[in-house]
Amino acid sequence: MAKPGPRQAAGTAARERSADVRAALVTAAIGALRETGFAGASARAIAGRAGCSQALVFYHFGSVSDLLLAALDEVSTLRMAAYRGLLDEAESVTALVDSAREIFLADLDAGHVRVLVEMITGAHSVPGLGPQVAERLAPWREFAETAARRALGRSPLARLLPSAEAAHAVVAGFLGLEMLASLDGDRVAALALFDRARALARLLDAASGLGRLL
Amino acid sequence: MAKPGPRQAAGTAARERSADVRAALVTAAIGALRETGFAGASARAIAGRAGCSQALVFYHFGSVSDLLLAALDEVSTLRMAAYRGLLDEAESVTALVDSAREIFLADLDAGHVRVLVEMITGAHSVPGLGPQVAERLAPWREFAETAARRALGRSPLARLLPSAEAAHAVVAGFLGLEMLASLDGDRVAALALFDRARALARLLDAASGLGRLL
DNA sequence: GTCTATACTTGGATAGAC
């Protein structure tokens, strides 16, 4: 680490306050991405939200992009934990879709998906940012694939639709739903799609039950 | 029209050159949106591409946003004509998916979908732009719905999945696929999904054929 | 209509005081 980042040799109180500022900046960056998008997430705007000087963005993170990546990391890891929990607990496909619906709609409202979409599209305007965002998207693609494998595993659809492709479609669908929802503020359409997915999941569960009997 | 747009009282040659510049700006705006995204589509960058002065952006269109909307209109109407043609000619669902696959992948490569995605996400950073982009997206949602109605109309899936919801999912899916493709340059994944859709379409056609026999 | 020149704003990033 040859970066001009914060030194660790301060007193305990000072180090704590420094960590507070760092955390406040990350939180503020998330809020800025969510409410004003990538273009609105400037060092000045973020520092204003965090209640500190704009210079601290560069002291703590080196650049605005690196702060935004830290913000993406924060959202991503927190939400990933929630989704992993639901995946482990779901016994049936219906239950899986059911809790996915609940968490995803909550994320839609909380703006977590928006943060991801903004980072993906905003990456175009900053050289070298694309691959770093892709890195952070990778765990989600893997997660979607294991979820798809679990959902399709025993059903007759498994050979009709490989889990890798299903996962790609699901991730793309989530991103696209967020784009449409953020354009016209319509979250009802996404909700209706989840209800439909739930009905289809019931069919899958039924088919899976039949398969086990044969 | 009280706007400061171009006057129509010039000689024929002058009016023609003016129209040329206007068209060149629209073309340049499309290229800028496609290659450098919304953030890179500044008046300076666009004028540079068009080979004219940056001031002409404001003379002809009043603002950068209005030029970008004109660019979106151009792409949207041109591509809509192509898609409508294929919808009218397709006799079977398989044929429908087949030509949709061809045109959409061509659009992906040509950057037409990218222009739309950039305008949707970029709309967040310009007050009042969102509804105007939504207006231009509406025809695509309608188109997707008639296509879905035609594809599902005679199949057993029609009651399982209303065409309005299918259309919403398809539009979201297209937008999401473009985002993923533009992030890692992977168009193969989108291609694989279309191949899969084609296989499913064959099943639908078969089911529809059976339905007609009964 | 088209150009050059310019006013004004905002943003990334750094310097130096404390």
Add this chain to the structure above:
DNA sequence: GTCTATCCAAGTATAGAC
């Protein structure tokens, strides 16, 4: 570590010459 002050680049938009 945090601040204020500042530099520089890039953007929108307008004024005025041609």
